[in-house]
Amino acid sequence: xxxxxxxxxxxxxxxxxxxxxxxxxxxxxxxxxxxxxxxxxxxxxxxxxxxxxxxxxxxxxxxxxxxxxxxxxxxxxxxxxxxxxxxxxxxxxxxxxxxxxxxxxxxxxxxxxxxxxxxxxxxxxxxxxxxxxxxxxxxxxxxxxxxxxxxxxxxxxxxxxxxxxxxxxxxxxxxxxxxxxxxxxxxxx
Numbered sequence: 090x091x092x093x094x095x096x097x098x099x100x101x102x103x104x105x106x107x108x109x110x111x112x113x114x115x116x117x118x119x120x121x122x123x124x125x126x127x128x129x130x131x132x133x134x135x136x137x138x139x140x141x142x143x144x145x146x147x148x149x150x151x152x153x154x155x156x157x158x159x160x161x162x163x164x165x166x167x168x169x170x171x172x173x174x175x176x177x178x179x180x181x182x183x184x185x186x187x188x189x190x191x192x193x194x195x196x197x198x199x200x201x202x203x204x205x206x207x208x209x210x211x212x213x214x215x216x217x218x219x220x221x222x223x224x225x226x227x228x229x230x231x232x233x234x235x236x237x238x239x240x241x242x243x244x245x246x247x248x249x250x251x252x253x254x255x256x257x258x259x260x261x262x263x264x265x266x267x268x269x270x271x272x273x274x275x276x277x278x
Contacts, residue, residue: 101153102126109156117161122170126178127156134161134184139172139192144180149198151179160184163219177235183207185222194227197235197253202227204241228263248278 102125109127118130120138126145130136136159144157158181161168166184170176171192178198182188185205190196205222208215223242227233231245234253245251245261252268252275261267264278 105156115159115161126152129156129158130160131158132161132166132184133164134166134168136161137167137169139170139174141173142170143175146175146177146198149178151198155179157181158183171229184225185219187224189225190227191229191231191247193230195232197233197237199235200233200237200239202239206241234268250278 105127106124109129113130115130115132115136117135119135120142122128122138122142122144124144125147128144145152155178157176159168160183162183162185166186168182168184168188170190171194173192174190174194176196180196180200182202183205188202188204202225204225206220209217209220221241225239225241226244228245228247228249230248231251233251234255236254237251237257239257243257243260245257246263248264249261250266251257251261251272252266254270255268255272256270257267258271261272261274265274266276266278267274
């Protein structure tokens with residue numbers, strides 16, 4: 090890539106990062122991640138970033154077309170992202186209660202963490218604002234592949250690996266590889 094192309098790319102990305110900073114409305118953000126990719130922070134809750142948190146990867150899909158979306162929806166919602174966490178492009182969290190990502194976690198592109206049902210399963214309550222939610226916790230040194238969805242109430246144990254395209258609906262123990270829909274333990278590490 091020539092110098093002119095790199096300068097254009099840098100200007101484009103810098104503009105997009107600033108645009109999403111401007112559009113962010115979460116007022117209770119603590120810490121500052123290293124941004125290589127646009128980040129939209131929404132909601133009335135708290136969002137904590139540890140040291141050396143990286144958002145975005147230049148040489149990965151969705152770099153020019155997406156953004157990272159992190160929402161601590163309610164006043165009591167809390168998202169905590171630990172130290173030395175690297176999050177690839179097109180990542181999202183929607184949190185009604187609590188989402189914790191501990192230290193040294195790697196998260197692939199196009200992943201989603203949601204601690205709630207989104208909408209109530211009962212059709213008479215489907216449009217109510219607070220669906221069922223349960224905390225999500227990602228342990229230390231976890232590696233989450235691309236296109237993974239992690240659902241409410243899930244805890245992933247330290248050092249575990251979640252395979253590409255998995256849907257994690259139940260707890261995953263530490264020191265294992267899990268994959269599939271729903272994700273199941275394939276083998277121990």
